[in-house]
Amino acid sequence: MADLISLNSIKRHYDVGGEIVRALDGVDLTINKNEYISIMGPSGSGKSTLMNMIGCLDSPSEGIYEFEGELVHEMDDNQLASIRNRKIGFVFQTFNLLPKATALRNVEVPLIYANISRSERIEKAKKALDAVGLNDRMHHKPNELSGGQRQRVAIARALVNDPSILLADEPTGNLDSKSGVEIMKILDSLHDDGNTIILVTHEEYIADHADRTIHLFDGKIKEDRKTSKRRSVSS
Amino acid sequence: MAKFSHVKSTIREGFRMAIEAIRQNKLRSILTLLGISIGVFSVIGVMTAIRTLESSVNSQLDILGTNTFTIQKSPAIQIHGPGGDRKIRQRKNITYTHYEEMKRKAKLPLRVSVLDETGERNIRYKDKTLKRSAELLGADEWALRSINTYLADGRNFTPDDIRFARNVTILGPDIVDILFPFEDPIGRAIKIKGIDYTVIGVTERKGQAFGQSQDDFVLIPISLYIQRFSNRWTSLAIVFEAESADMYEKTMDEAIGLMRVVRKVPVEEENDFSIISNEELMETFAGFTGGIKIFAGSVSVIALLVAGIGIMNIMLVSVTERIKEIGIRKAIGATKRDILSQFLMEAIFLSQFGGVVGVILGITGGNIVAIVLNVPAVVPMDWAFYGMAVCSLIGIGFGIYPAWRAANLDPIESLRFE
Numbered sequence: 224m225a226d227l228i229s230l231n232s233i234k235r236h237y238d239v240g241g242e243i244v245r246a247l248d249g250v251d252l253t254i255n256k257n258e259y260i261s262i263m264g265p266s267g268s269g270k271s272t273l274m275n276m277i278g279c280l281d282s283p284s285e286g287i288y289e290f291e292g293e294l295v296h297e298m299d300d301n302q303l304a305s306i307r308n309r310k311i312g313f314v315f316q317t318f319n320l321l322p323k324a325t326a327l328r329n330v331e332v333p334l335i336y337a338n339i340s341r342s343e344r345i346e347k348a349k350k351a352l353d354a355v356g357l358n359d360r361m362h363h364k365p366n367e368l369s370g371g372q373r374q375r376v377a378i379a380r381a382l383v384n385d386p387s388i389l390l391a392d393e394p395t396g397n398l399d400s401k402s403g404v405e406i407m408k409i410l411d412s413l414h415d416d417g418n419t420i421i422l423v424t425h426e427e428y429i430a431d432h433a434d435r436t437i438h439l440f441d442g443k444i445k446e447d448r449k450t451s452k453r454r455s456v457s458s
Numbered sequence: 459m460a461k462f463s464h465v466k467s468t469i470r471e472g473f474r475m476a477i478e479a480i481r482q483n484k485l486r487s488i489l490t491l492l493g494i495s496i497g498v499f500s501v502i503g504v505m506t507a508i509r510t511l512e513s514s515v516n517s518q519l520d521i522l523g524t525n526t527f528t529i530q531k532s533p534a535i536q537i538h539g540p541g542g543d544r545k546i547r548q549r550k551n552i553t554y555t556h557y558e559e560m561k562r563k564a565k566l567p568l569r570v571s572v573l574d575e576t577g578e579r580n581i582r583y584k585d586k587t588l589k590r591s592a593e594l595l596g597a598d599e600w601a602l603r604s605i606n607t608y609l610a611d612g613r614n615f616t617p618d619d620i621r622f623a624r625n626v627t628i629l630g631p632d633i634v635d636i637l638f639p640f641e642d643p644i645g646r647a648i649k650i651k652g653i654d655y656t657v658i659g660v661t662e663r664k665g666q667a668f669g670q671s672q673d674d675f676v677l678i679p680i681s682l683y684i685q686r687f688s689n690r691w692t693s694l695a696i697v698f699e700a701e702s703a704d705m706y707e708k709t710m711d712e713a714i715g716l717m718r719v720v721r722k723v724p725v726e727e728e729n730d731f732s733i734i735s736n737e738e739l740m741e742t743f744a745g746f747t748g749g750i751k752i753f754a755g756s757v758s759v760i761a762l763l764v765a766g767i768g769i770m771n772i773m774l775v776s777v778t779e780r781i782k783e784i785g786i787r788k789a790i791g792a793t794k795r796d797i798l799s800q801f802l803m804e805a806i807f808l809s810q811f812g813g814v815v816g817v818i819l820g821i822t823g824g825n826i827v828a829i830v831l832n833v834p835a836v837v838p839m840d841w842a843f844y845g846m847a848v849c850s851l852i853g854i855g856f857g858i859y860p861a862w863r864a865a866n867l868d869p870i871e872s873l874r875f876e
Contacts, residue, residue: 335467
């Protein structure tokens with residue numbers, strides 16, 4: 224089976240006031256379809272940069288990035304936007320919903336950029352909200368929803384375009400533990416349905432949901448191990 | 459096809475987002491719109507007013523009658539540069555002899571008639587007086603045609619009335635209203651400067667033009683007029699009527715040539731008289747309105763420029779406020795062009811909303827002028843269209859930079875922005 228994602232000695236350097244910061248310093252990583260991966264590491268270890276890199280928000284300074292056989296490191300802005308739109312679903316710690324738009328509208332937005340007709344957009348968006356159990360809150364705005372509900376809207380938005388991979392950056396970081404459990408349940412079941420999920424977290428018990436955990440340190444992969452005891456801890 | 463539907467959905471989304479943005483910042487948006495509205499209002503208002511004036515002038519310039527032109531000493535409207543005025547005053551007066559010679563020699567005109575006017579206040583009937591000055595016209599048997607009116611009652615001057623300088627008069631309805639409120643004026647004698655004139659006719663009521671009555675005059679035979687009212691400044695107007703529109707130019711050429719002969723103007727000198735025609739009046743009027751148009755145009759350009767800067771300012775603020783939103787949109791797949799067109803659309807719609815308000819106010823304002831001047835209202839569709847087109851251009855011109863800035867924001871930094 225072909226790899227979904229393959230990173231080959233990826234480097235990402237920033238020039239901060241004349242000083243070179245090596246956010247990623249030679250990362251090799253292969254991700255297969257239907258993997259459930261967590262990325263851990265202390266702050267400044269390059270977690271977010273790696274996440275942005277995989278999510279095609281950022282381009283490597285050096286190295287080769289292949290996504291379903293396409294060479295991402297050679298893509299221009301429009302191609303990156305298109306791949307983000309079609310193949311990647313983002314879930315952020317701070318939800319990042321459009322504050323003035325209803326839940327339905329928020330979920331609809333990626334489909335606008337995918338140039339899908341209005342009737343089809345609404346149909347798909349409703350289905351996605353249904354899948355995260357929010358069919359009764361579709362016409363509420365984010366400030367009328369609880370944190371857990373907002374994150375579920377964000378998951379619906381990430382999934383609405385049937386992406387190849389779901390990237391969740393501290394998805395429970397801004398939630399109370401009960402809501403966090405709910406969100407993790409949704410992610411688990413999405414994985415069971417065949418989705419590929421990458422999770423960035425610094426909480427061990429969240430990371431334990433994944434089948435594979437990658438530890439980053441100073442822009443390098445320090446540890447890459449299978450986790451066997453998944454979902455044993457969920458409190 | 460896919461491309462077209464994409465454009466359509468982009469426009470629809472842009473419209474929707476513009477409405478949302480305006481609704482979220484009502485006061486700010488209204489103030490910005492106001493600038494555009496004022497600029498468009500000033501253009502549309504002035505253009506509507508001028509259009510109404512033009513249409514009324516075109517209908518009322520028939521004062522002179524069709525296919526007619528007049529030769530007189532001074533131009534109808536004098537726009538003189540330095541020394542120009544003196545040059546005109548130094549011209550020889552046009553005398554009755556000139557008129558008679560012209561009438562004898564000119565072969566082409568249907569008629570050649572003569573006219574002059576002065577102000578006269580000493581007009582009375584029994585105990586009723588005018589108490590103000592009225593127009594006293596000296597004319598021949600073509601009098602009514604020369605001033606483009608018709609008899610309502612009585613009769614016209616006959617050639618004999620003119621030849622024998624009979625004491626007869628034809629009155630305009632305004633004069634009749636004052637002197638004969640309860641009587642039939644025909645056959646009565648009114649006194650002008652103490653001398654009796656028998657009223658033989660009354661003309662039709664024509665109403666007002668440009669706020670002035672067209673019915674306030676007293677007509678007497680030109681021969682009497684010259685005897686009793688002429689002085690060293692009296693210079694007559696000679697009215698020519700061509701047989702047809704086709705003959706108009708030729709008739710005018712002949713009249714000018716003959717007039718030069720009659721007045722013995724040397725070949726190398728220019729005419730020492732003025733020709734007044736409908737066309738010339740129209741041109742003078744067009745020159746006048748053209749000036750106003752240029753003035754209004756430049757005021758509006760400045761107003762719209764200021765308004766455009768306002769739009770740019772507001773769009774820059776809007777981009778800064780929505781950096782996070784731009785980051786989110788980019789993360790979920792918006793291209794640079796999507797973001798660019800979103801903000802550009804917003805700027806265009808913002809200025810077009812302002813434009814619509816300005817067009818409506820302008821047409822209303824212009825037509826109020828029309829109502830005041832008692833002329834028919836018009837809706838200048840072409841100017842409304844130009845106004846809206848200019849608004850779109852302002853939206854694009856001043857919206858492109860903020861939109862470009864939004865489009866080029868870095869998605870990662872934008873997402874991190876709080």
